[in-house]
Amino acid sequence: MKIAIIGTGTVGTTIASKLVELKHNVMLGTRNVEDKLASTKKDSYGNPPFNEWLKTNQKVKLGTFADAAAFGELVFNATHGSSSVAALKLAGAKSLAGKVLIDIANPLDFSKGMPPSLLPGLNNTHSLAEEIQETFPDTLVVKTLNTMWCGLMINPDMIGKGDHINFICGNNDEAKAKVKKLLNQLGWKDKNIIDLGDITGARATESLLHLWLKVMGITKTGAFNFSLVR
Amino acid sequence: MKIAIIGTGTVGTTIASKLVELKHNVMLGTRNVEDKLASTKKDSYGNPPFNEWLKTNQKVKLGTFADAAAFGELVFNATHGSSSVAALKLAGAKSLAGKVLIDIANPLDFSKGMPPSLLPGLNNTHSLAEEIQETFPDTLVVKTLNTMWCGLMINPDMIGKGDHINFICGNNDEAKAKVKKLLNQLGWKDKNIIDLGDITGARATESLLHLWLKVMGITKTGAFNFSLVR
Numbered sequence: 001m002k003i004a005i006i007g008t009g010t011v012g013t014t015i016a017s018k019l020v021e022l023k024h025n026v027m028l029g030t031r032n033v034e035d036k037l038a039s040t041k042k043d044s045y046g047n048p049p050f051n052e053w054l055k056t057n058q059k060v061k062l063g064t065f066a067d068a069a070a071f072g073e074l075v076f077n078a079t080h081g082s083s084s085v086a087a088l089k090l091a092g093a094k095s096l097a098g099k100v101l102i103d104i105a106n107p108l109d110f111s112k113g114m115p116p117s118l119l120p121g122l123n124n125t126h127s128l129a130e131e132i133q134e135t136f137p138d139t140l141v142v143k144t145l146n147t148m149w150c151g152l153m154i155n156p157d158m159i160g161k162g163d164h165i166n167f168i169c170g171n172n173d174e175a176k177a178k179v180k181k182l183l184n185q186l187g188w189k190d191k192n193i194i195d196l197g198d199i200t201g202a203r204a205t206e207s208l209l210h211l212w213l214k215v216m217g218i219t220k221t222g223a224f225n226f227s228l229v230r
Numbered sequence: 231m232k233i234a235i236i237g238t239g240t241v242g243t244t245i246a247s248k249l250v251e252l253k254h255n256v257m258l259g260t261r262n263v264e265d266k267l268a269s270t271k272k273d274s275y276g277n278p279p280f281n282e283w284l285k286t287n288q289k290v291k292l293g294t295f296a297d298a299a300a301f302g303e304l305v306f307n308a309t310h311g312s313s314s315v316a317a318l319k320l321a322g323a324k325s326l327a328g329k330v331l332i333d334i335a336n337p338l339d340f341s342k343g344m345p346p347s348l349l350p351g352l353n354n355t356h357s358l359a360e361e362i363q364e365t366f367p368d369t370l371v372v373k374t375l376n377t378m379w380c381g382l383m384i385n386p387d388m389i390g391k392g393d394h395i396n397f398i399c400g401n402n403d404e405a406k407a408k409v410k411k412l413l414n415q416l417g418w419k420d421k422n423i424i425d426l427g428d429i430t431g432a433r434a435t436e437s438l439l440h441l442w443l444k445v446m447g448i449t450k451t452g453a454f455n456f457s458l459v460r
Contacts, residue, residue, distance in 0.1 A: 117355045117433075124354060124440075125347045160459035167441075196444045203347075204441040210354075211397075211434040214426045219460065226456045229390035230449065 004029055004072025006065055006091055008036060010045060011104060011150045012078035013053050018154035020059045022185050027061035029068025029091060036062065069095035074102070074178070081107035081128050082119060085135055097138035100175045102182075103129045103202075104145040104153070106209050115213040118206060129202035133171065140175035143202040144168040144183065144193075147212060149222025156187045156225075164225035167194050169201030194228070234259055234302025236295055236321055238266060240275060241334060241380045242308035243283050248384035250289045252415050257291035259298025259321060266292065299325035304332070304408070311337035311358050312349060315365055327368035330405045332412075333359045333432075334375045334383070336439050345443040348436060359432035363401065370405035373432040374398040374413065374423075377442060379452025386417045386455075394455035397424050399431030424458070 003019055005012045006029045019026045030036040040049050047053075054060065061071070069075055069091035079087045084105045088096065107122035122128050129143040145153045147167060156162040166188055170176050180193055196204060216222060233249055235242045236259045249256045260266040270279050277283075284292065291301070299305055299321035309317045314335045318326065337352035352358050359373040375383045377397060386392040396418055400406050410423055426434060446452055 112355060125342060164459040194445070194448070196448070201444055204444040207437040207440040210437040214431055214434040215424070215458070218424070218426070221460075224458060224460045227459050228445070228454060229394040229457050230451075230454045 001025070002027075002071055002073045003076065004068035004074070005076040005078050006068060006087055007076075007078035007080075007105075008050055008062075009078065009080070010043065010047060011153075012076070013050070013057070014150040014154060015076060015078060015104075016060045017057055018186060020057065025061075026059070027063050027068045027071045029063055029065040029087075031065065031087070031090070033062055033064060065091040066095065072099065074100045074182070077101060077103045077105050077132065079105055081105040081122070082109070084128060085131060088132060088136065093136055093138070096136050098140075100140045100142060100178055101132070101136070102145070102179055103132055103141055103143045106146050106206055108209065115210075115217065118209065123207065124203065127200070127202035127206050129169070129199050129206070133199050140170065140172045141199055142168060142170035142172075142175050142179045143199065143205060144179060146202075147205050147208050148225050149216075151222060152225055154186050156189075156192070159223055159225065160227065162187060162189060163192060164227045165192050165194055167196050167201065167205045169196040169199055169205070171198050192227075231255070232257075232301055232303045233306065234298035234304070235306040235308050236298060236317055237306075237308035237310075237335075238280055238292075239308065239310070240273065240277060241383075242306070243280070243287070244380040244384060245306060245308060245334075246290045247287055248416065250287065255291075256289070257293050257298045257301045259293055259295040261295065261317070261320070263292055263294060295321040296325065302329065304330045304412070307331060307333045307335050307362065309335055311335040311352070312339070314358060315361060318362060318366065323366055323368070326366050328370075330370045330372060330408055331362070331366070332375070332409055333362055333371055333373045336376050336436055338439065345440075345447065348439065353437065354433065357430070357432035357436050359399070359429050359436070363429050370400065370402045371429055372398060372400035372402075372405050372409045373429065373435060374409060376432075377435050377438050378455050379446075381452060382455055384416050386419075386422070389453055389455065390457065392417060392419060393422060394457045395422050395424055397426050397431065397435045399426040399429055399435070401428045422457075 107119040107128040108116040337349040337358040338346040
């Protein structure tokens with residue numbers, strides 16, 4: 001499948017590598033292609049600059065946000081939550097119309113110190129995914145994978161034999177079914193994918209970041225997740 | 231130990247019964263003792279009125295909020311989050327000073343429909359437990375048990391052989407150690423009690439209610455919890 005990923009950070013590149021391995025046709029979208037390729041800066045986690053990553057991932061295409069959105073039959077939002085809506089506007093409502101958009105971003109607010117809180121207006125009675133769905137009413141927004149470190153998103157078997165949970169929500173059942181199939185390809189078993197219903201479920205999964213960040217502060221690793229005990 | 235429980239709802243009475251079974255000396259605190267004893271109303275879950283519960287739990291004392299706070303060496307806050315601070319003010323800052331207060335309330339806001347959100351001003355960058363700690367600076371507030379149904383609070387073995395998680399946080403390590411011992415008596419193993427650090431950890435556990443409520447809407451039972459997979 002032709003898949004676009006809006007955002008070239010650790011999350012975007014991690015998913016891109018995996019999707020290529022699964023034989024998908026992948027284009028990453030960035031704000032400015034020339035700037036992105038010219039940059040020699042390591043990212044905030046100390047990872048090599050993007051152009052070095054691209055050398056070892058030559059099957060991944062690079063384009064603008066708009067190029068990527070036009071290319072993808074399915075689109076991932078892997079931007080920072082604080083700039084997701086702006087980036088998706090640059091990607092273009094027309095290109096995104098009728099497509100499934102997998103939103104894995106979180107509306108983290110780093111302006112008040114660490115650990116971050118959630119952005120004003122995008123928490124408690126609202127969420128980033130709802131904001132995106134309202135801004136792009138013709139797009140089928142599905143929220144998933146946002147409650148874990150990206151290493152686990154594409155390799156759930158890394159811990160607990162893959163038996164830990166990933167939430168999914170969205171207003172369109174067909175779109176969610178399509179995303180579940182892609183999650184299966186990434187290694188997620190159906191029994192571990194919990195459907196929270198419509199897109200307001202994102203209030204629950206984005207809120208989980210408060211706890212996730214606290215636990216990560218204790219475990220000192222992102223390689224953890226939660227499971228449901230009944 | 232002499233233990234006071236502020237609040238006579240399902241959570242308060244469930245904990246009271248268990249503490250009596252564990253040979254503790256328990257007083258429940260209510261706003262108005264005569265009204266409480268005279269009421270013949272079932273609660274919102276259809277449980278029998280309080281005076282019937284009391285007949286089968288005769289070792290439990292009943293007093294005002296102030297009576298209970300004066301009586302207890304350790305105090306539970308089991309009121310609704312929306313009225314916790316007011317109830318604790320009636321209990322009295324002097325009586326609560328120097329004591330451990332176990333806060334198991336959640337700042338749920340039912341005014342905007344179901345599922346509830348969190349109360350304005352008590353979410354994201356603040357929490358009910360922090361509000362209580364700030365209002366009663368001489369009290370040692372410890373937040374715990376607020377992320378599950380009360381049946382599990384006092385009987386974790388009901389599911390998953392007791393192996394699921396309970397969070398704890400608070401500014402005073404001695405107070406947390408004391409509460410952990412009580413949690414052990416309730417059936418909680420040390421390995422399943424995750425210390426999130428100071429009282430700001432309550433932002434994380436109170437936020438989890440968003441997800442908890444969504445999952446309960448799916449499972450149709452409160453008899454579930456989360457475990458940590460590493």
